[in-house]
Amino acid sequence: MLELRDIAIRHDDFSLTADLSLPKGGRFAVIGASGSGKSTLLSLIGGFLAPNQGRILWDGQDMTQMAPGDRPISTLFQHHNLFPHLTVKRNIGMGLRADLRLDTDQKDRVTQVLDQVGLSGTGDRRPAALSGGQQSRVALARVLLRARPVLLLDEPFAALGPALKSEMLSLLTGIADRTDATVLMVTHNPQDARVFSPQTILVEDGRAHPPRDTGPLLDNPPPGLRAYLG
Template identity: 55%
Template sequence: MLKLEDALIAQGDFQMRADFTLEAGRKYAVIGPSGAGKSTLLAALCGFVPLAAGRMYWGDRDITEASPDARPMTMLFQDNNLFPHLSVLQNVGLGLRPDLRLNETEREQVERALGRVDLAQFADVKPGQLSGGQQSRVALARVLVQARPLVLLDEPFAALGPALRNEMLDLVQDTIAQTRAALVMVTHAPEDVRRIADEVIFVEGGRAHAPRPAAALMDDPPPELRAYLG
């Protein structure tokens, strides 16, 4: 369980408040207008943006000041963040050891993660030799190999076509179900919300609103959400 308590997230002139709890094993979609602070919210959860006020807890542990690598979460970015000079196996291995000195057990973990995303045969290939969808799978494998209880996705499949994006969303759902991690996903696509989310965090007007059940919210949105959805 992750709890934001009277949190203030600030960057320059931008400010956003958040006060909510994320439950283990649930899938959350983060939606809202461009510039509302969706990606900034994820960056604050990960520790890349420090809280200007308030506290963050993981269970009973205060992680407000914890470094990103000391938090129980991992993040998949929009650009996949792959290193072109490293092989697929090495890119995934970075999720376990930044120095890439993998022992036998760790290498087996990486190979299992590649198997989960159907890329075992591409272990020695460089990312530039892969399609966009395959690169997304590599980035997802790096997230999976870390086996953190909270997975954050910042629109990682936005550049993919609808069919491939849906394929990746299904793969995310399958792998999250296996690991029982909680999922927080930024998206601009209402169809993604209906496809994957249990609850919705609506971000607008300087606030990240507390999660609400996705189906009910999308079927009968409040005026501000209805205006965003068009």
């Protein structure tokens, strides 16, 4: 279980609080108006920001003071953080070792994960030679290879067209189901939340609210979310 206990972060005129318990294997959308704190919530969980108060736990272990790389968490950002000078295989291999000194077994795992995300035969290409959808698959492959139990996604498919986005959400759902990962996905698109996430965390009025069933929340949103969605 992922727990945020009495979490609060404050900076100038911005503040965000959270008191959440998210079961292992759950898929959650994170939705709210621009500037409400969605990305801040993910950064707190991922360790890129430190709270002013409270604790963050995974399976009962306090990870509030852990560095991002030491947490059982992978984060996928909108721009994927692919290295343009490295091949696809080496970009993915970074998920195992930053120095890329992979042994034979690790190289085989890179090849396997390329197959799993439908990128067989692209391992020696550079990111610039791939389509936007293929680059998204490379980023997902790196996350899959790390096999961390918590996956955070900050609008990773926002730049894709509707068809490619639907394809990537389907691929992500399959990965989450196979690995039993706990997934939090920031999105501005309510349809993405409906497709991917049985439950949704609303970030509004300086608070990350406990998750609610996605359909009823979006069918009858509170006034602030209704105004944002239009």
